[in-house]
Amino acid sequence: MPPSVAVPESSDPSPGSKSTHGSHAITTSRPMDTLTIGDRAGTIHIPLQPTFTSALAERSWSLEHMAGAFRLFGKLGFGEGAAGHISLRDPVNPEWMWINPYGLHFSQIRVSDLVCVDEEGFVLSEVGARRPVNTAGVHIHRELHRARPDIKAACHAHYGRTKASGNNKGVETRVEGVCIDTIGDGL
Numbered sequence: 001m002p003p004s005v006a007v008p009e010s011s012d013p014s015p016g017s018k019s020t021h022g023s024h025a026i027t028t029s030r031p032m033d034t035l036t037i038g039d040r041a042g043t044i045h046i047p048l049q050p051t052f053t054s055a056l057a058e059r060s061w062s063l064e065h066m067a068g069a070f071r072l073f074g075k076l077g078f079g080e081g082a083a084g085h086i087s088l089r090d091p092v093n094p095e096w097m098w099i100n101p102y103g104l105h106f107s108q109i110r111v112s113d114l115v116c117v118d119e120e121g122f123v124l125s126e127v128g129a130r131r132p133v134n135t136a137g138v139h140i141h142r143e144l145h146r147a148r149p150d151i152k153a154a155c156h157a158h159y160g161r162t163k164a165s166g167n168n169k170g171v172e173t174r175v176e177g178v179c180i181d182t183i184g185d186g187l
Contacts, residue, residue: 058091063098066153067111070100074107078157085134087141088153095119097145099138101131106157117142 038044052058066088073079073086084106090096098114100106116128121138123130137156144154 052091055092062088062091062152063111063114066098066114067109069155070106070109073155073157074105074109079106084157085137085141086153086155087137087145089145089151090116094149096124096127097138097142098128099133099141101129102134104131 036046050061052061066086069086070079073084078084085099088098090098096116096118098116100109101113101115104113113129113131115131115133116124116126117133117138118124119142121133121135121142123133140156141154145151
């Protein structure tokens with residue numbers, strides 16, 4: 001049984017555990033279990049990020065989810081032209097970073113399109129697509145990953161509907177774009 005399986009409330013709860021589900025309460029150390037109801041035995045849980053048997057397995061899983069995040073951003077309108085990036089610290093070599101290729105719309109990105117760059121921002125020939133990447137995006141995300149080794153991924157997008165432009169009627173530009181940074185585990 002996985003260590004996250006909830007036990008009936010009548011058992012001796014461990015420190016930091018929470019009870020949930022009203023009169024059919026269970027005790028759990030998984031905070032997400034307090035938001036959902038599973039079976040009475042407490043064995044049905046929200047899936048969490050898996051654990052991996054190797055860094056290569058983690059890379060594969062992460063790249064699949066990164067490509068999915070790009071397509072979702074594209075569907076939600078967060079891909080304005082060539083602006084915006086999602087970057088991922090490489091699980092195999094933490095000095096490397098994965099990023100989107102230049103000029104490909106978010107909604108079209110697949111795992112095979114993702115580009116891996118080295119610690120200086122140059123496209124690697126060993127792994128990933130061999131396509132050019134946005135210089136500003138690489139430098140900004142590379143510095144973010146250097147400054148915050150605890151961050152696995154970062155997102156920066158421009159949402160078209162947030163653009164405003166000044167005109168002769170005195171409308172002042174207030175919002176130029178949208179920036180979302182995902183800090184912590186996963187995408």
